[in-house]
Amino acid sequence: MHAFLSLFLSLSLFRAAYAATAEEWRGRSIYQIIVDRFALPQGSDTTQCNPGDQTFCGGTWNSIRENLDYVQNMGFTAIWISPVSQNYEGARTPYGDPYHGYWISDASKLNSRFGTSDDLKALSDELHKRGMYLMVDVVVNNVMGLQTDLNNLSSYMFKDPSQYHPYCPIQWGNTTSEQNCWLGDEKVPLPDVNTEDPGVISAYQAWIKELVQTYNIDGLRIDAAKHVQSEFWPKFCGAAGVFCIGEVFGDNIDEVSSYQGPLDSVLNYPMYGALTEAFSLPGQLNTSAITETMEIYKTKFKDPGLLGNFLENQDLPRWANMSVDPQSMYNAMAFNFMSDGIPIVYYGQEQGFHGAADPWNREPLWTSGYTNTTANQIITKLNTLRNFLVNQTSDSSKTDWLHSRAEVLTTDAHGLAIMKGDVVSILTNLGSPPANVSVAVYTPYSNSLMMTDILSCKQFVVGSNGTLSVEYSLGGQAKIIVPSTLLQNSGMCGAEIAAGSTPKGQLASGAPRSSTFSSSLILIAITFVGLLGSSLV
Ligand SMILES: *[C@@H]1O[C@H](CO)[C@@H](O)[C@H](O)[C@H]1NC(C)=O
Ligand SMILES: *[C@@H]1O[C@H](CO)[C@@H](O)[C@H](O)[C@H]1NC(C)=O
Ligand SMILES: *[C@@H]1O[C@H](CO)[C@@H](O)[C@H](O)[C@H]1NC(C)=O
Ligand SMILES: *[C@@H]1O[C@H](CO)[C@@H](O)[C@H](O)[C@H]1NC(C)=O
Ligand SMILES: *[C@@H]1O[C@H](CO)[C@@H](O)[C@H](O)[C@H]1NC(C)=O
Numbered sequence: 053m054h055a056f057l058s059l060f061l062s063l064s065l066f067r068a069a070y071a072a073t074a075e076e077w078r079g080r081s082i083y084q085i086i087v088d089r090f091a092l093p094q095g096s097d098t099t100q101c102n103p104g105d106q107t108f109c110g111g112t113w114n115s116i117r118e119n120l121d122y123v124q125n126m127g128f129t130a131i132w133i134s135p136v137s138q139n140y141e142g143a144r145t146p147y148g149d150p151y152h153g154y155w156i157s158d159a160s161k162l163n164s165r166f167g168t169s170d171d172l173k174a175l176s177d178e179l180h181k182r183g184m185y186l187m188v189d190v191v192v193n194n195v196m197g198l199q200t201d202l203n204n205l206s207s208y209m210f211k212d213p214s215q216y217h218p219y220c221p222i223q224w225g226n227t228t229s230e231q232n233c234w235l236g237d238e239k240v241p242l243p244d245v246n247t248e249d250p251g252v253i254s255a256y257q258a259w260i261k262e263l264v265q266t267y268n269i270d271g272l273r274i275d276a277a278k279h280v281q282s283e284f285w286p287k288f289c290g291a292a293g294v295f296c297i298g299e300v301f302g303d304n305i306d307e308v309s310s311y312q313g314p315l316d317s318v319l320n321y322p323m324y325g326a327l328t329e330a331f332s333l334p335g336q337l338n339t340s341a342i343t344e345t346m347e348i349y350k351t352k353f354k355d356p357g358l359l360g361n362f363l364e365n366q367d368l369p370r371w372a373n374m375s376v377d378p379q380s381m382y383n384a385m386a387f388n389f390m391s392d393g394i395p396i397v398y399y400g401q402e403q404g405f406h407g408a409a410d411p412w413n414r415e416p417l418w419t420s421g422y423t424n425t426t427a428n429q430i431i432t433k434l435n436t437l438r439n440f441l442v443n444q445t446s447d448s449s450k451t452d453w454l455h456s457r458a459e460v461l462t463t464d465a466h467g468l469a470i471m472k473g474d475v476v477s478i479l480t481n482l483g484s485p486p487a488n489v490s491v492a493v494y495t496p497y498s499n500s501l502m503m504t505d506i507l508s509c510k511q512f513v514v515g516s517n518g519t520l521s522v523e524y525s526l527g528g529q530a531k532i533i534v535p536s537t538l539l540q541n542s543g544m545c546g547a548e549i550a551a552g553s554t555p556k557g558q559l560a561s562g563a564p565r566s567s568t569f570s571s572s573l574i575l576i577a578i579t580f581v582g583l584l585g586s587s588l589v
């Protein structure tokens with residue numbers, strides 16, 4: 053009995069292992085972290101990190117664990133951390149030191165810069181205690197090594213020169229070349245591991261299986277996935293036994309989508325490109341880039357609901373570097389959370405960081421003071437609604453929001469409206485200045501239905517012919533509108549929280565009185581405009 057009890061405890065509580073599948077990741081929401089840059093150990097000097105120096109700033113797995121409240125309070129249910137494997141330890145290169153963790157030497161060893169094996173286990177355990185998942189970034193395609201390192205491979209996982217493809221520069225557009233030639237350049241060569249070699253294949257499979265089991269990893273983000281032949285992935289991910297999402301850089305939707313199949317999913321670069329075309333300010337204001345991409349999804353991607361939706365990452369300029377108007381980012385972000393796919397937010401996006409591409413997009417987060425910014429509050433609301441909708445997926449009496457497909461309701465020069473499940477998202481690229489623009493969206497909802505925008509907690513009433521009308525006299529804010537009754541027990545916009553439930557994240561506690569007040573104002577406004585014979589109603 054005793055033995056049984058402790059076995060039960062160790063299985064269920066102490067090292068809760070999720071080894072999560074694609075289906076289990078579908079409803080998650082991911083916060084992406086560069087380990088070196090997210091948080092410092094207590095007592096560190098916080099003034100010494102300049103991204104331009106391209107060197108270590110001191111973040112660790114422990115300092116992530118100690119600051120998980122910040123992530124969980126925003127409603128995220130998973131983190132993705134930069135690679136954990138041993139990196140090149142030689143002389144400083146023209147591109148600095150491997151503070152980012154992507155310059156692998158020995159994948160099978162942990163990177164002691166970021167902590168010990170116990171520290172990584174403690175991070176994993178703490179995440180699982182909170183009901184969160186751990187995704188780890190892995191680099192399989194290549195190692196990093198200067199010519200002198202390659203003459204002596206003793207500190208590498210693959211010690212035999214035959215386990216690497218011979219050097220050749222990549223000829224872009226030639227698939228074989230992209231897969232077998234070397235990424236990097238003369239300053240920082242990234243020797244290409246021979247992933248066709250049976251010994252390499254089996255060593256990688258044994259390694260990933262053990263890594264996932266030892267640290268109870270729930271999912272993998274695969275670096276440079278398109279630089280490895282696609283036949284490699286099913287067995288690698290099969291050995292890992294967890295969800296795999298790959299980086300297939302570029303907006304060639306045929307190429308990107310061809311990796312969903314070999315891998316469970318891919319990062320949604322095509323939609324990233326479309327979002328920049330539609331929402332960047334100043335920019336092309338091309339909303340059809342989004343609608344066309346959504347249309348192409350239907351035939352190309354096996355499962356758009358698993359795509360990793362993002363606006364920023366460690367390779368791209370921050371959104372705010374390209375588009376300084378904050379409403380531009382909030383609207384694009386709302387799209388990522390309320391359409392098909394798994395939302396991913398890169399650390400610092402919520403703090404309005406605005407660095408250019410590598411290395412300026414790897415700012416230290418501590419300089420922000422982890423402030424509760426407007427972006428932070430919008431993310432919290434989006435996560436809270438999404439988590440609430442996801443949680444209802446198992447309830448057969450409710451709409452299965454998670455498995456429903458986002459559809460376009462309306463597009464115009466100022467933006468678009470989409471609908472996924474019960475949620476209507478009306479998004480715009482008008483930006484912050486007040487605009488004398490109103491938009492009428494035809495929905496399947498019936499006349500007089502009360503609806504709530506979860507971002508402002510304002511109420512809307514559906515007009516004749518299912519019309520939902522919004523105006524932008526306070527600037528181009530995103531609107532996420534749901535039937536008000538749907539928010540029951542969500543804790544959002546003054547709705548009660550179901551007894552006994554503990555919704556994650558910070559709740560958007562709109563005061564009921566003020567939302568009633570604003571709803572009557574809107575009713576008056578709609579009536580008034582209606583009297584004038586406007587097209588609003
Ligand atoms: C290779 O490097 C290791 C240290 O990384 C060293 O101990 C060893 O002597 C070197 N071997 C040769 C042949 O230079
Ligand atoms: C493509 O790249 C491979 C590997 O470098 C090379 O052998 C082949 O000749 C290239 N094909 C073309 C059409 O250039
Ligand atoms: C908008 O994007 C679509 C889809 O990518 C493209 O076909 C179209 O040419 C673009 N329009 C403009 C004005 O750039
Ligand atoms: C973009 O980033 C660069 C380098 O970090 C910076 O100098 C520039 O001011 C940024 N632009 C904006 C609009 O933030
Ligand atoms: C952030 O600020 C909002 C609005 O004042 C508040 O509702 C929320 O609780 C705050 N969140 C945190 C984590 O302090």
Ligand SMILES: *[C@@H]1O[C@H](CO)[C@@H](O)[C@H](O)[C@H]1NC(C)=O
Nearest residue numbers: 486487488489490525586587
């Ligand atoms: C707003 O636009 C309408 C229709 O285009 C126009 O009649 C009205 O005068 C405008 N109002 C203001 C304050 O610019």
Ligand SMILES: *[C@@H]1O[C@H](CO)[C@@H](O)[C@H](O)[C@H]1NC(C)=O
Nearest residue numbers: 493494495496516517518519
């Ligand atoms: C009613 O809605 C449909 C789209 O659902 C639209 O095509 C039609 O023009 C609308 N009719 C009126 C009178 O607004």
Ligand SMILES: *[C@@H]1O[C@H](CO)[C@@H](O)[C@H](O)[C@H]1NC(C)=O
Nearest residue numbers: 440443550552553554555556
């Ligand atoms: C999910 O919904 C169930 C039933 O309404 C509730 O008991 C549970 O607390 C909810 N979980 C979360 C994380 O909101």
